[in-house]
Amino acid sequence: MNAELDAIAQKMVADGKGILAADESTSTIKKRFDAIGVESTEDNRRDYREMMFRSDEAMRDYISGVILFDETIRQKAKDGTPLVQLIQNAGSIPGIKVDAGAKPMAGFPGETITEGLDGLAGRLKEYYDLGARFAKWRGVIDIGAGIPTPGAVAANAHALARYAALCQEANIVPIVEPEVLMDGDHGIERCYEVTDYVLKVVFDELYAQRVRLEGIVLKPNMIVPGKKARTQASIEEVAEKTVRVLKSHVPSTVPGIAFLSGGQSDQDATAHLDAMVKLGNLPWKLTYSYGRALQAAPQKAWAGKAENVAAAQAAFTHRARMNSLAALGQWSAEQEAKKAA
Ligand code: 13P
Numbered sequence: 468m469n470a471e472l473d474a475i476a477q478k479m480v481a482d483g484k485g486i487l488a489a490d491e492s493t494s495t496i497k498k499r500f501d502a503i504g505v506e507s508t509e510d511n512r513r514d515y516r517e518m519m520f521r522s523d524e525a526m527r528d529y530i531s532g533v534i535l536f537d538e539t540i541r542q543k544a545k546d547g548t549p550l551v552q553l554i555q556n557a558g559s560i561p562g563i564k565v566d567a568g569a570k571p572m573a574g575f576p577g578e579t580i581t582e583g584l585d586g587l588a589g590r591l592k593e594y595y596d597l598g599a600r601f602a603k604w605r606g607v608i609d610i611g612a613g614i615p616t617p618g619a620v621a622a623n624a625h626a627l628a629r630y631a632a633l634c635q636e637a638n639i640v641p642i643v644e645p646e647v648l649m650d651g652d653h654g655i656e657r658c659y660e661v662t663d664y665v666l667k668v669v670f671d672e673l674y675a676q677r678v679r680l681e682g683i684v685l686k687p688n689m690i691v692p693g694k695k696a697r698t699q700a701s702i703e704e705v706a707e708k709t710v711r712v713l714k715s716h717v718p719s720t721v722p723g724i725a726f727l728s729g730g731q732s733d734q735d736a737t738a739h740l741d742a743m744v745k746l747g748n749l750p751w752k753l754t755y756s757y758g759r760a761l762q763a764a765p766q767k768a769w770a771g772k773a774e775n776v777a778a779a780q781a782a783f784t785h786r787a788r789m790n791s792l793a794a795l796g797q798w799s800a801e802q803e804a805k806k807a808a
Contacts, residue, residue: 468638472682473722475600476640478560479684480723483791484531485755486642486684488727489516489762490564490603492536499762505771509538517544517553518769519762522780522787526557529787534562534603534642534756540594551598562601562642563594565630569607578619581606581626584633591637601640603686604630608647608665610657610693620668628672635682642725642756644686645669649729651693655700659690659708666716680720686756687713688729689739702735706742710749719750726753728760733786734803736760737793744796754794761786 479486491499497507505511516539520526533554540563542550551561567583581604591602606623608615627643634641647662666687673680690708692700700708713724728736736757743753755761764786769779792798 469679469682472635472638472640472679475560476682476684476722479531479601479640480725480752480754481531482752483795484529485757485790485794486562486725487519487530487533487761487787488603488756488758489519489539490534490536491758492564492568493538499766500771503766503770509542511771512538513542513550514545514773515766515769515771516542516550518776518779519765519783520544520550520553520557522783523557525780525784525787526554526559529784529791530557530559532560532562532601534564535599536564540597540599555598560600561598562603563597563599564604565590565594565602566604569605572619572622575616575619577611577614578609578616579607580619580622584626584629587630587633588637591633591639595637595639599639601642601684602630602634603642603644605644605646608645608661610648610651610653610661615661615665620665621672624665624668624672625676627669628676628678631673631678631683632676635679640682640684641678642684642686643669643673644727646727646729647688649688649691649694649731652695652697653693654696654698655690655692655704655708658688658692659712662688662690663712663715666712670716670718680718681722683721684756685717685721685724686727687724689726689731691729691731694730702738702742705739706746709739710743710746714750717751721751723752723754725756728755728757731760733760733763737786737789737798737803740790741793741796741798744794747796755790757790761790
């Protein structure tokens with residue numbers, strides 16, 4: 468059982484491949500569709516995701532796994548093929564978001580606790596039967612005046628570790644995602660300091676809850692300044708600080724680290740990953756598990772129109788290929804410019 472789990476984790480971070488986070492909740496996908504003027508109906512959500520899952524080159528060569536939302540893992544393509552099967556046919560692995568979202572935390576104004584542990588063992592079994600071989604849970608840590616507090620970080624780390632233990636028991640690889648948000652005007656040093664603390668607490672909890680590190684994938688934020696910070700950082704500084712904080716806390720038994728994009732522009736997310744891999748001498752694989760940074764371009768190209776499917780697939784494939792090159796440390800601005808040829 469351990470060997471099976473470890474093999475899935477390794478496949479998720481295979482050379483030149485990364486994860487597509489397509490697990491937007493119904494309210495989040497509505498926001499994305501609003502931005503492109505598309506009504507968020509069940510059929511439109513299906514058509515949009517089917518467009519990506521039928522992007523053959525991207526799915527076969529650059530996307531090791533797809534994180535799905537509950538609705539999507541049960542949905543069928545227009546021709547009746549389960550969407551899960553489209554993903555599997557491309558040689559990619561279906562995964563599932565299992566947290567129930569970050570909710571205001573009692574006694575901790577301005578902070579959240581991610582819910583969803585109750586009944587999780589039963590849900591994991593059902594998702595396994597539906598084809599999921601990995602899962603995702605996101606703990607959210609916001610930076611602001613007086614936050615995060617140790618109490619909220621501890622509660623979120625504990626929930627992440629309990630979730631991870633339940634996943635492994637269900638033979639599902641847990642993506643452990645402690646996300647330090649890049650909202651706000653804090654500088655890069657503050658992001659470093661908070662992420663340093665959060666990762667320390669998370670790995671302590673994973674140990675306490677007996678999670679096998681060989682059978683997880685870590686999904687962290689990069690070390691970046693807040694979006695509204697006066698001073699932005701160079702690509703080299705983000706890469707150097709992110710690798711330094713990860714080396715401080717992530718044991719080399721963890722097979723891979725797949726970053727979230729967190730609101731970075733799609734090119735920044737690619738350039739940062741590439742710069743980290745180019746630093747070399749890393750004990751784990753580094754790759755992407757991007758939502759917005761993989762989907763912004765195809766969403767814009769698609770705009771809800773069937774006649775735009777080919778253009779949207781080309782945009783998705785380009786972004787996936789750029790990130791694949793970045794995960795190999797082979798990306799360059801020249802590659803980027805070859806675009807949309
Ligand atoms: P972003 O890459 O858009 O941050 O999404 C990744 C994700 O899965 C967040 O939970």
